[in-house]
Amino acid sequence: MSQIQAIRGMSDLLPDDSGVWQNIESVLRALLNDYGYSEIRVPIVERTELFKRSIGEVTDVVEKEMYTFEDRNAESLTLRPEATAGIVRACMTNGLLHNQRQKLWCQGPMFRYEKPQKGRYRQFHQFDIEALGFEGPDIDAELIILTHRIWQALGIRSIELELNSLGTPASRQQHREALTSYFEHRKDQLDEDSLNRLYRNPLRILDSKNPEMKALVAGAPVTTDYLDDESRQHFSLLRQLLDQAGVAYRVNPRLVRGLDYYSKTVFEWVTDQLGAQGTVCGGGRYDGLVTQLGGKATPAIGCAIGMERLLELYKASGGETAASSPDAYFVAVGADVIVPAFSLAERLRDALPNISIEMNCGGGSFKSQMKRADRSGAAVALILGESEVAGQTIGIKALREDMEQISVSWSDLNSALAQYIDDMSMKNNG
Numbered sequence: 011m012s013q014i015q016a017i018r019g020m021s022d023l024l025p026d027d028s029g030v031w032q033n034i035e036s037v038l039r040a041l042l043n044d045y046g047y048s049e050i051r052v053p054i055v056e057r058t059e060l061f062k063r064s065i066g067e068v069t070d071v072v073e074k075e076m077y078t079f080e081d082r083n084a085e086s087l088t089l090r091p092e093a094t095a096g097i098v099r100a101c102m103t104n105g106l107l108h109n110q111r112q113k114l115w116c117q118g119p120m121f122r123y124e125k126p127q128k129g130r131y132r133q134f135h136q137f138d139i140e141a142l143g144f145e146g147p148d149i150d151a152e153l154i155i156l157t158h159r160i161w162q163a164l165g166i167r168s169i170e171l172e173l174n175s176l177g178t179p180a181s182r183q184q185h186r187e188a189l190t191s192y193f194e195h196r197k198d199q200l201d202e203d204s205l206n207r208l209y210r211n212p213l214r215i216l217d218s219k220n221p222e223m224k225a226l227v228a229g230a231p232v233t234t235d236y237l238d239d240e241s242r243q244h245f246s247l248l249r250q251l252l253d254q255a256g257v258a259y260r261v262n263p264r265l266v267r268g269l270d271y272y273s274k275t276v277f278e279w280v281t282d283q284l285g286a287q288g289t290v291c292g293g294g295r296y297d298g299l300v301t302q303l304g305g306k307a308t309p310a311i312g313c314a315i316g317m318e319r320l321l322e323l324y325k326a327s328g329g330e331t332a333a334s335s336p337d338a339y340f341v342a343v344g345a346d347v348i349v350p351a352f353s354l355a356e357r358l359r360d361a362l363p364n365i366s367i368e369m370n371c372g373g374g375s376f377k378s379q380m381k382r383a384d385r386s387g388a389a390v391a392l393i394l395g396e397s398e399v400a401g402q403t404i405g406i407k408a409l410r411e412d413m414e415q416i417s418v419s420w421s422d423l424n425s426a427l428a429q430y431i432d433d434m435s436m437k438n439n440g
Contacts, residue, residue, distance in 0.1 A: 019126035037160065041163060048115070051118075061090075064094070064271050069211075069214060094299070097114060102303060112140070129316075137315040139157075147248035151252055168283045168327065175244070176276055178240055178241055182233070200223075249261075271296040287319060338388055339370065344396040354394070402420045410434075
Protein backbone atom coordinates (compact mmCIF):
# COMPACT_ATOMS: atom_id res chain seq x y z
CA MET A 11 0.00 0.00 0.00
CA SER A 12 1.42 3.39 -1.01
CA GLN A 13 2.15 6.03 1.61
CA ILE A 14 -0.21 9.02 1.68
CA GLN A 15 1.58 12.24 0.78
CA ALA A 16 0.82 15.85 1.69
CA ILE A 17 -1.26 17.87 -0.77
CA ARG A 18 0.90 19.82 -3.20
CA GLY A 19 1.48 23.35 -1.98
CA MET A 20 0.34 22.57 1.57
CA SER A 21 3.36 22.10 3.79
CA ASP A 22 3.83 20.70 7.26
CA LEU A 23 5.15 23.07 9.93
CA LEU A 24 7.83 21.09 11.76
CA PRO A 25 8.92 21.64 15.38
CA ASP A 26 12.13 23.55 14.56
CA ASP A 27 10.25 26.17 12.52
CA SER A 28 7.26 26.14 14.87
CA GLY A 29 9.42 27.51 17.68
CA VAL A 30 10.62 30.34 15.43
CA TRP A 31 7.03 31.13 14.38
CA GLN A 32 6.05 31.38 18.04
CA ASN A 33 8.89 33.84 18.69
CA ILE A 34 7.87 36.00 15.72
CA GLU A 35 4.18 35.86 16.66
CA SER A 36 4.96 36.91 20.24
CA VAL A 37 6.74 40.02 18.91
CA LEU A 38 3.75 40.87 16.71
CA ARG A 39 1.24 40.35 19.53
CA ALA A 40 3.22 42.51 21.94
CA LEU A 41 3.50 45.41 19.48
CA LEU A 42 -0.17 45.18 18.46
CA ASN A 43 -1.14 45.29 22.12
CA ASP A 44 1.00 48.42 22.55
CA TYR A 45 -0.95 50.08 19.71
CA GLY A 46 -4.37 49.09 21.07
CA TYR A 47 -5.28 46.22 18.73
CA SER A 48 -7.37 43.22 19.90
CA GLU A 49 -7.56 39.70 18.47
CA ILE A 50 -10.55 38.48 16.46
CA ARG A 51 -10.97 34.91 15.15
CA VAL A 52 -13.13 34.30 12.10
CA PRO A 53 -14.14 31.12 10.20
CA ILE A 54 -11.90 29.55 7.58
CA VAL A 55 -14.95 28.90 5.38
CA GLU A 56 -17.27 31.69 4.18
CA ARG A 57 -19.99 32.06 1.57
CA THR A 58 -18.43 32.45 -1.87
CA GLU A 59 -20.46 35.59 -2.48
CA LEU A 60 -18.50 37.38 0.25
CA PHE A 61 -15.26 37.16 -1.72
CA LYS A 62 -16.83 37.85 -5.11
CA ARG A 63 -18.37 41.07 -3.78
CA SER A 64 -15.31 42.20 -1.83
CA ILE A 65 -12.24 41.07 -3.76
CA GLY A 66 -13.86 41.55 -7.19
CA GLU A 67 -14.98 38.98 -9.73
CA VAL A 68 -12.44 40.17 -12.33
CA THR A 69 -9.37 39.28 -10.26
CA ASP A 70 -6.96 36.36 -10.39
CA VAL A 71 -8.00 35.38 -6.87
CA VAL A 72 -11.70 34.97 -7.68
CA GLU A 73 -11.36 33.82 -11.30
CA LYS A 74 -8.57 31.27 -10.86
CA GLU A 75 -7.38 30.72 -7.31
CA MET A 76 -10.23 30.16 -4.85
CA TYR A 77 -11.03 26.76 -3.35
CA THR A 78 -14.81 26.78 -3.88
CA PHE A 79 -17.26 23.93 -3.36
CA GLU A 80 -20.93 23.20 -2.73
CA ASP A 81 -22.00 21.81 0.62
CA ARG A 82 -24.83 19.32 1.15
CA ASN A 83 -27.37 22.13 0.96
CA ALA A 84 -26.01 23.14 -2.48
CA GLU A 85 -24.65 26.38 -0.99
CA SER A 86 -21.45 27.69 -2.55
CA LEU A 87 -18.70 27.99 0.07
CA THR A 88 -15.05 29.02 -0.21
CA LEU A 89 -11.93 28.48 1.86
CA ARG A 90 -10.83 32.00 2.71
CA PRO A 91 -8.19 33.35 0.28
CA GLU A 92 -7.60 36.39 2.53
CA ALA A 93 -8.80 37.63 5.93
CA THR A 94 -10.08 41.20 5.47
CA ALA A 95 -13.47 40.30 3.97
CA GLY A 96 -14.19 37.81 6.74
CA ILE A 97 -13.22 40.30 9.46
CA VAL A 98 -15.46 42.98 7.95
CA ARG A 99 -18.30 40.46 7.66
CA ALA A 100 -17.81 39.46 11.32
CA CYS A 101 -17.89 43.10 12.45
CA MET A 102 -21.12 43.68 10.51
CA THR A 103 -22.74 40.43 11.70
CA ASN A 104 -21.98 41.18 15.35
CA GLY A 105 -22.74 44.90 15.38
CA LEU A 106 -19.14 45.95 16.03
CA LEU A 107 -19.32 48.94 13.67
CA HIS A 108 -22.43 50.61 15.13
CA ASN A 109 -21.12 53.89 16.58
CA GLN A 110 -17.85 52.09 17.25
CA ARG A 111 -14.32 51.95 15.94
CA GLN A 112 -12.34 48.73 15.90
CA LYS A 113 -8.62 47.95 15.87
CA LEU A 114 -8.27 44.22 15.27
CA TRP A 115 -5.79 41.53 14.36
CA CYS A 116 -6.23 37.96 13.17
CA GLN A 117 -3.89 35.16 12.20
CA GLY A 118 -4.25 31.81 10.50
CA PRO A 119 -4.22 29.84 7.25
CA MET A 120 -5.44 31.16 3.87
CA PHE A 121 -5.98 29.12 0.69
CA ARG A 122 -5.31 29.89 -2.98
CA TYR A 123 -4.90 27.44 -5.84
CA GLU A 124 -1.61 28.78 -7.20
CA LYS A 125 1.49 27.23 -8.73
CA PRO A 126 3.56 26.29 -5.67
CA GLN A 127 7.02 27.80 -5.39
CA LYS A 128 9.22 29.16 -2.64
CA GLY A 129 7.25 31.83 -0.80
CA ARG A 130 3.97 30.99 -2.58
CA TYR A 131 1.86 28.11 -1.33
CA ARG A 132 -1.69 26.83 -1.68
CA GLN A 133 -2.12 26.91 2.08
CA PHE A 134 -0.27 29.87 3.52
CA HIS A 135 -0.49 31.86 6.73
CA GLN A 136 -1.10 35.54 7.31
CA PHE A 137 -1.04 37.90 10.23
CA ASP A 138 -3.78 40.40 9.45
CA ILE A 139 -4.15 43.90 10.99
CA GLU A 140 -7.29 46.01 10.49
CA ALA A 141 -8.53 49.42 11.72
CA LEU A 142 -12.20 50.16 10.99
CA GLY A 143 -14.05 53.43 11.51
CA PHE A 144 -11.00 55.69 11.26
CA GLU A 145 -10.85 58.56 8.76
CA GLY A 146 -7.79 60.53 7.70
CA PRO A 147 -4.20 59.60 6.90
CA ASP A 148 -3.09 59.47 10.54
CA ILE A 149 -4.31 55.88 10.97
CA ASP A 150 -2.62 55.01 7.64
CA ALA A 151 0.64 56.37 9.01
CA GLU A 152 0.21 54.58 12.35
CA LEU A 153 -0.34 51.22 10.66
CA ILE A 154 2.71 51.64 8.44
CA ILE A 155 4.85 52.82 11.38
CA LEU A 156 3.63 49.80 13.37
CA THR A 157 4.79 47.41 10.65
CA HIS A 158 8.10 49.28 10.51
CA ARG A 159 8.52 48.64 14.24
CA ILE A 160 7.86 44.94 13.67
CA TRP A 161 10.81 44.71 11.27
CA GLN A 162 13.01 46.60 13.73
CA ALA A 163 12.01 44.33 16.62
CA LEU A 164 12.86 41.24 14.53
CA GLY A 165 16.20 42.65 13.38
CA ILE A 166 15.13 42.79 9.72
CA ARG A 167 16.89 45.44 7.63
CA SER A 168 16.60 44.28 3.99
CA ILE A 169 13.06 45.53 3.49
CA GLU A 170 11.70 48.65 1.77
CA LEU A 171 8.35 50.44 1.70
CA GLU A 172 6.55 51.17 -1.58
CA LEU A 173 3.66 53.61 -1.41
CA ASN A 174 0.91 54.83 -3.74
CA SER A 175 -2.56 56.36 -3.77
CA LEU A 176 -5.41 54.95 -5.85
CA GLY A 177 -7.61 57.96 -5.11
CA THR A 178 -11.34 58.17 -4.46
CA PRO A 179 -13.89 56.24 -6.56
CA ALA A 180 -14.42 59.36 -8.70
CA SER A 181 -10.72 59.85 -9.48
CA ARG A 182 -10.32 56.10 -10.01
CA GLN A 183 -13.07 56.27 -12.63
CA GLN A 184 -11.14 58.96 -14.52
CA HIS A 185 -8.01 56.81 -14.37
CA ARG A 186 -10.03 53.77 -15.48
CA GLU A 187 -11.29 55.63 -18.56
CA ALA A 188 -7.75 56.71 -19.43
CA LEU A 189 -6.50 53.13 -19.03
CA THR A 190 -9.27 51.74 -21.21
CA SER A 191 -8.44 54.21 -23.95
CA TYR A 192 -4.69 53.48 -23.69
CA PHE A 193 -5.10 49.70 -23.92
CA GLU A 194 -7.84 49.90 -26.59
CA HIS A 195 -5.30 51.42 -28.97
CA ARG A 196 -2.88 48.55 -28.22
CA LYS A 197 -5.21 45.56 -28.28
CA ASP A 198 -2.83 43.59 -30.46
CA GLN A 199 -0.29 43.62 -27.58
CA LEU A 200 -2.69 42.36 -24.89
CA ASP A 201 -2.67 38.74 -23.70
CA GLU A 202 -5.88 36.76 -23.21
CA ASP A 203 -6.33 37.72 -19.55
CA SER A 204 -5.84 41.40 -20.31
CA LEU A 205 -8.31 41.35 -23.20
CA ASN A 206 -10.84 39.77 -20.84
CA ARG A 207 -10.30 42.58 -18.33
CA LEU A 208 -10.07 45.52 -20.73
CA TYR A 209 -13.68 46.65 -20.32
CA ARG A 210 -14.55 44.83 -17.11
CA ASN A 211 -11.65 46.07 -14.95
CA PRO A 212 -8.66 47.59 -16.80
CA LEU A 213 -6.87 48.34 -13.51
CA ARG A 214 -6.22 44.62 -13.16
CA ILE A 215 -4.13 44.71 -16.35
CA LEU A 216 -1.57 46.75 -14.39
CA ASP A 217 -1.27 43.77 -12.03
CA SER A 218 -0.37 41.38 -14.88
CA LYS A 219 2.34 38.81 -14.07
CA ASN A 220 3.08 38.24 -17.77
CA PRO A 221 6.66 39.46 -18.42
CA GLU A 222 5.77 40.16 -22.08
CA MET A 223 3.30 42.79 -20.85
CA LYS A 224 5.87 44.66 -18.77
CA ALA A 225 6.81 47.33 -21.32
CA LEU A 226 3.18 47.97 -22.27
CA VAL A 227 2.12 48.35 -18.63
CA ALA A 228 5.08 50.66 -17.96
CA GLY A 229 3.71 53.18 -20.46
CA ALA A 230 0.13 53.17 -19.13
CA PRO A 231 -1.41 56.21 -17.34
CA VAL A 232 -0.66 56.25 -13.61
CA THR A 233 -3.09 56.80 -10.74
CA THR A 234 -1.24 59.79 -9.29
CA ASP A 235 -1.97 61.83 -12.45
CA TYR A 236 -5.71 61.59 -11.78
CA LEU A 237 -5.96 62.20 -8.03
CA ASP A 238 -8.57 64.71 -6.87
CA ASP A 239 -7.82 67.34 -4.20
CA GLU A 240 -9.08 65.13 -1.36
CA SER A 241 -6.81 62.26 -2.36
CA ARG A 242 -3.81 64.52 -2.94
CA GLN A 243 -4.18 66.10 0.50
CA HIS A 244 -4.60 62.68 2.13
CA PHE A 245 -1.49 61.33 0.40
CA SER A 246 0.54 64.47 1.14
CA LEU A 247 -0.19 64.38 4.88
CA LEU A 248 0.52 60.65 5.03
CA ARG A 249 3.94 61.26 3.52
CA GLN A 250 4.62 64.10 5.98
CA LEU A 251 3.76 61.82 8.91
CA LEU A 252 6.05 59.07 7.61
CA ASP A 253 8.84 61.58 6.99
CA GLN A 254 8.44 62.89 10.55
CA ALA A 255 8.64 59.34 11.92
CA GLY A 256 11.77 58.60 9.91
CA VAL A 257 10.14 55.83 7.83
CA ALA A 258 11.76 55.76 4.39
CA TYR A 259 9.59 54.93 1.37
CA ARG A 260 9.44 55.04 -2.41
CA VAL A 261 6.36 56.28 -4.25
CA ASN A 262 5.49 53.63 -6.84
CA PRO A 263 2.69 54.89 -9.14
CA ARG A 264 2.34 51.38 -10.62
CA LEU A 265 1.42 49.84 -7.27
CA VAL A 266 -2.27 48.87 -7.40
CA ARG A 267 -2.51 45.70 -5.25
CA GLY A 268 -4.45 42.67 -6.46
CA LEU A 269 -7.84 43.20 -4.81
CA ASP A 270 -10.65 45.52 -5.92
CA TYR A 271 -11.66 46.92 -2.54
CA TYR A 272 -8.66 49.25 -2.13
CA SER A 273 -8.94 53.05 -2.36
CA LYS A 274 -6.57 55.94 -1.59
CA THR A 275 -3.52 54.58 0.28
CA VAL A 276 -1.94 51.30 -0.83
CA PHE A 277 1.47 50.05 0.28
CA GLU A 278 3.81 47.07 0.19
CA TRP A 279 6.90 46.13 2.17
CA VAL A 280 9.23 44.39 -0.29
CA THR A 281 12.61 42.68 -0.13
CA ASP A 282 15.21 41.42 -2.61
CA GLN A 283 16.20 38.54 -0.30
CA LEU A 284 13.43 36.10 -1.28
CA GLY A 285 13.66 35.87 -5.06
CA ALA A 286 10.48 36.41 -7.07
CA GLN A 287 8.16 36.47 -4.03
CA GLY A 288 9.46 39.74 -2.61
CA THR A 289 6.30 41.17 -0.98
CA VAL A 290 6.34 40.42 2.76
CA CYS A 291 3.49 42.73 3.79
CA GLY A 292 0.87 44.62 1.82
CA GLY A 293 -2.33 46.54 2.38
CA GLY A 294 -4.20 49.79 2.07
CA ARG A 295 -7.46 51.64 2.64
CA TYR A 296 -10.82 50.08 1.77
CA ASP A 297 -13.31 52.83 2.61
CA GLY A 298 -16.03 51.38 0.38
CA LEU A 299 -15.90 47.72 1.40
CA VAL A 300 -18.52 47.83 4.17
CA THR A 301 -20.93 49.52 1.76
CA GLN A 302 -20.19 46.87 -0.90
CA LEU A 303 -21.21 44.22 1.64
CA GLY A 304 -24.48 45.96 2.48
CA GLY A 305 -23.48 48.04 5.50
CA LYS A 306 -23.17 51.71 6.35
CA ALA A 307 -20.20 53.58 4.83
CA THR A 308 -17.20 52.97 7.09
CA PRO A 309 -13.63 54.14 6.50
CA ALA A 310 -11.02 51.43 7.08
CA ILE A 311 -7.46 50.35 6.45
CA GLY A 312 -5.59 47.10 6.90
CA CYS A 313 -2.63 44.98 5.90
CA ALA A 314 -1.53 41.36 5.89
CA ILE A 315 1.90 39.93 6.67
CA GLY A 316 2.86 36.69 4.90
CA MET A 317 4.21 34.52 7.70
CA GLU A 318 6.11 32.03 5.52
CA ARG A 319 7.89 34.89 3.76
CA LEU A 320 8.54 36.71 7.03
CA LEU A 321 10.06 33.52 8.46
CA GLU A 322 12.41 33.18 5.48
CA LEU A 323 13.40 36.85 5.68
CA TYR A 324 13.94 36.54 9.44
CA LYS A 325 16.31 33.62 8.83
CA ALA A 326 18.10 35.49 6.02
CA SER A 327 18.56 38.43 8.41
CA GLY A 328 20.33 36.21 10.96
CA GLY A 329 17.38 35.74 13.27
CA GLU A 330 17.44 33.06 15.95
CA THR A 331 16.29 29.77 14.44
CA ALA A 332 17.12 27.20 17.13
CA ALA A 333 14.23 25.14 18.44
CA SER A 334 13.22 25.81 22.05
CA SER A 335 14.80 23.50 24.61
CA PRO A 336 13.88 22.64 28.20
CA ASP A 337 15.95 24.12 30.98
CA ALA A 338 16.21 20.78 32.77
CA TYR A 339 15.80 17.12 31.80
CA PHE A 340 14.70 14.72 34.54
CA VAL A 341 16.62 11.41 34.42
CA ALA A 342 14.86 8.74 36.49
CA VAL A 343 16.46 5.26 36.62
CA GLY A 344 14.81 2.30 38.35
CA ALA A 345 11.30 0.92 38.68
CA ASP A 346 10.79 2.37 42.17
CA VAL A 347 12.01 5.82 41.08
CA ILE A 348 9.21 6.79 38.67
CA VAL A 349 6.62 7.85 41.27
CA PRO A 350 8.92 10.12 43.36
CA ALA A 351 10.49 11.51 40.15
CA PHE A 352 7.09 12.59 38.81
CA SER A 353 6.19 14.09 42.17
CA LEU A 354 9.42 16.12 42.29
CA ALA A 355 9.03 17.27 38.68
CA GLU A 356 5.51 18.58 39.28
CA ARG A 357 6.64 20.27 42.49
CA LEU A 358 9.40 22.04 40.55
CA ARG A 359 6.92 23.18 37.86
CA ASP A 360 4.68 24.66 40.56
CA ALA A 361 7.51 26.41 42.40
CA LEU A 362 9.61 27.51 39.40
CA PRO A 363 7.19 28.31 36.52
CA ASN A 364 9.95 30.12 34.57
CA ILE A 365 12.11 26.98 34.44
CA SER A 366 10.93 24.32 31.99
CA ILE A 367 11.28 20.67 32.97
CA GLU A 368 11.16 17.73 30.54
CA MET A 369 10.51 14.35 32.17
CA ASN A 370 12.09 11.23 30.74
CA CYS A 371 9.29 8.89 29.69
CA GLY A 372 9.55 5.36 28.35
CA GLY A 373 12.24 4.11 30.75
CA GLY A 374 15.78 3.30 29.64
CA SER A 375 19.19 2.82 31.19
CA PHE A 376 21.10 5.66 32.81
CA LYS A 377 23.30 5.94 29.70
CA SER A 378 20.38 6.09 27.27
CA GLN A 379 18.53 8.64 29.40
CA MET A 380 21.60 10.88 29.59
CA LYS A 381 21.84 10.72 25.78
CA ARG A 382 18.21 11.84 25.56
CA ALA A 383 18.95 14.64 28.01
CA ASP A 384 21.81 15.83 25.81
CA ARG A 385 19.74 15.63 22.62
CA SER A 386 16.93 17.63 24.25
CA GLY A 387 19.19 20.67 24.45
CA ALA A 388 18.56 21.03 28.18
CA ALA A 389 21.04 23.04 30.22
CA VAL A 390 21.04 20.62 33.17
CA ALA A 391 20.09 17.05 34.01
CA LEU A 392 18.27 16.18 37.23
CA ILE A 393 19.42 12.69 38.19
CA LEU A 394 17.36 10.43 40.44
CA GLY A 395 18.20 6.78 41.05
CA GLU A 396 17.36 4.23 43.72
CA SER A 397 20.17 5.38 46.02
CA GLU A 398 19.04 9.01 45.73
CA VAL A 399 15.46 8.01 46.56
CA ALA A 400 16.67 6.11 49.62
CA GLY A 401 18.54 9.21 50.82
CA GLN A 402 15.93 11.70 49.51
CA THR A 403 18.58 13.52 47.47
CA ILE A 404 18.89 14.37 43.78
CA GLY A 405 21.82 15.16 41.48
CA ILE A 406 22.07 18.34 39.39
CA LYS A 407 24.53 18.09 36.48
CA ALA A 408 25.40 20.79 33.90
CA LEU A 409 25.19 19.54 30.33
CA ARG A 410 26.56 22.58 28.47
CA GLU A 411 29.02 24.13 30.93
CA ASP A 412 32.08 22.89 32.84
CA MET A 413 30.50 22.95 36.31
CA GLU A 414 30.69 20.47 39.18
CA GLN A 415 27.74 18.13 39.66
CA ILE A 416 26.05 18.70 43.00
CA SER A 417 23.74 16.65 45.20
CA VAL A 418 20.97 18.34 47.18
CA SER A 419 18.11 17.24 49.42
CA TRP A 420 14.58 17.16 48.11
CA SER A 421 13.63 19.94 50.52
CA ASP A 422 16.31 22.24 49.06
CA LEU A 423 15.75 21.30 45.40
CA ASN A 424 13.67 24.32 44.36
CA SER A 425 16.16 26.93 45.53
CA ALA A 426 19.21 24.86 44.58
CA LEU A 427 18.07 24.35 40.96
CA ALA A 428 17.22 28.03 40.53
CA GLN A 429 20.62 29.05 41.93
CA TYR A 430 22.48 26.46 39.83
CA ILE A 431 20.89 27.74 36.62
CA ASP A 432 21.62 31.37 37.66
CA ASP A 433 25.27 30.49 38.29
CA MET A 434 25.44 28.75 34.90
CA SER A 435 23.98 31.83 33.18
CA MET A 436 26.48 34.15 34.88
CA LYS A 437 29.35 31.85 33.93
CA ASN A 438 28.14 31.71 30.33
CA ASN A 439 27.72 35.51 30.09
CA GLY A 440 30.87 36.31 32.00
